[in-house]
Amino acid sequence: MSPLPGIVGALLVLGGCMVGLRLLQRRYHPHPELVRKLMHLCVGATALSFPLLFHDPQPVWWICGVAIAFMLALKYVSPLRALLGGVLDSVDRFSLGDVYFLAGVAVLFTVSGGGLTFTIPMLVLTFADALAALIGVGYGRLRYPAADGVKSLEGSVAFLTVAFVSAHVPLLLSGATGRAESLVIALLIGILVMLLEAISWQGLDNLFIPLGTFVVLNGHLDRPLELLLFHLAAAVTLTALVLLLRRRLGLEGSALLGAAFVAYLCLTLGGWPWLFAPAALLAGYALLAHRSRLPGDIHALVALTSPGLFWLLLAVYGRRPELYYPFTLSFAAQLACAAALALPADPDGRVRPGPLAARVGLAWALVFVPYAVLLGAGGLVPALHGLCVTAVAALLCLALRRARRLSFELQTTLAATASLFGLAPLGA
Structure with a gap:
């Protein structure tokens, strides 16, 4: 079948979501972050249908390219910005997160080819990131400095929890790994991608989250349980150590989590000698x-x-x-x-x-x-x-x-x- 109906349908869905959210925004005046994340949910839910609609990346690049051009027009074309721009740019910070989101979808579909290694990263990006932001805005009390503002411990815990579920359930249902392996891989995804989300700035989390989830998932699917448990213990231990040393190091917030992530990379990619x-x-x-x-x-x-x-x-x-x-x-x-x-x-x-x-x-x-x-x-x-x-x-x-x-x-x-x-x- 021609991919053209799928391309047109996806673009119409995305355009309809934006118009609907703009009408909702004008009538009820919800929190700007809520409207922004609802749009991200719409984009993510649409992207989750791509493996069913397309068998090669080219149509996905067409959809994401047209959508990116439209997002940039919303930022720089005044009449269009006045009409629909409030859906994405009403938050009080500069961000290209919507552009990175679409770019992440296209790159992820290209490197994964669809299937489980596309679905799980998209679930994490769509639901974990959105819920973490909303929990942080609505209930965040324990805040820490991030690269371009502050984030909350409550939001990070929410991200870890939803990312774990987003990975664990599809792994169990697909039978791609054993039950114990799927549990450990999902925990690794939750911890490591939470660290990536915490250290990102200016919307780059929308690029780091799907690609980081893909790398963690793809790198651990065929690993034995003993090695998976070692990697999980390393991630937990290194994170705990840098948090304990925060006063002596002078690192705060996202920089602490970044130190733990760097140490984990050195240990798991290179081995023990590369950690010293x-x-x-x-x-x-x-x-x-x-x-x-x-x-x-x-x-x-x-x-x-x-x-x-x-x-x-x-x-x-x-x-x-x-x-x-x-x-x-x-x-x-x-x-x-x-x-x-x-x-x-x-x-x-x-x-x-x-x-x-x-x-x-x-x-x-x-x-x-x-x-x-x-x-x-x-x-x-x-x-x-x-x-x-x-x-x-x-x-x-x-x-x-x-x-x-x-x-x-x-x-x-x-x-x-x-x-x-x-x-x-x-x-x-």
């Missing part, structure tokens, strides 16, 4: 750099950890385990810079050489001693090379501070550049 360097960075900030603690927002955490995550993903998916060295070096350089900058300076911006050498040496040891122990004799030369690189990075940070040119962004760029020197001992 990010753990040393967190411990080192608590021990050595508490006077200049970790910047408290998620953007700073992303800047701190993105060089290491780049090396991790390149090592795992490029099958180059030797990139463990620049991965480790990126965290050592970050910690050495922070430790040096935490030292008191004289009026000219100079620090005493003795304490500087001790702090930088200890920062290096926290990261590279586990590295050298793991690699044995073969890790000694790279570890000494790492000491030189981290020391130079710390000295450059101090020099930039004296010149009043240092910023956090420049500091993290310097540490990321230092990690490139980790390729030299590898002969790359």
Whole structure:
């Protein structure tokens, strides 16, 4: 059958939903977030029909592309915005969440091909995200800072609960896994995607949630129960640890949850050895750099950890385990810079050489001693090379501070550049 009737029908349904919600908004004046989430429910419910209507992604891209063009017109074409724009843009924050929602649907259908790995992420996006927002607005009392505002603990718990049900029930009914496996996979989806939702900003959760759910689901469907239980225990333990250390780390809200998510990625993608360097960075900030603690927002955490995550993903998916060295070096350089900058300076911006050498040496040891122990004799030369690189990075940070040119962004760029020197001992 031609996909044209399905395309036209889906677009008519979406247009009808928007008109109906605009009429509802004008007559009853409900909370703007309620109207916005009702529209998201309409889009999600329509998208759930796509596997029944289409067998290839092209019609889905046509639907989402036309809808995205219409959403952008609502934002920038004044007459159209006056007519229908209040359905999506009446909340008091800038967001492209509606655009990311439609883009997420199209990308998800393309990578999943429909079926269970499309349905479960769409259920999580459609129902868990909407209910979490509404619970947070209506009943949220325990609030925490997020990247672009505040979120509530009640909303996050609601998200976890609905995401768990959205994954567990389809897994049980489909018979794709055993009962115990479906329970553990659903709990993993609930916890990990809740972390993703909490650390997202400016509507990116509508892109992160479906793709993150797909990655977790697709990566665990065929895993044995013992490994699934290990991953679940790791997710719970790492989240609990960063929450317990929140005062020493200086992280708050979504940045704390982001730290737990990064640690989980390092552990489950790379294995135990890849967890030591990010753990040393967190411990080192608590021990050595508490006077200049970790910047408290998620953007700073992303800047701190993105060089290491780049090396991790390149090592795992490029099958180059030797990139463990620049991965480790990126965290050592970050910690050495922070430790040096935490030292008191004289009026000219100079620090005493003795304490500087001790702090930088200890920062290096926290990261590279586990590295050298793991690699044995073969890790000694790279570890000494790492000491030189981290020391130079710390000295450059101090020099930039004296010149009043240092910023956090420049500091993290310097540490990321230092990690490139980790390729030299590898002969790359």
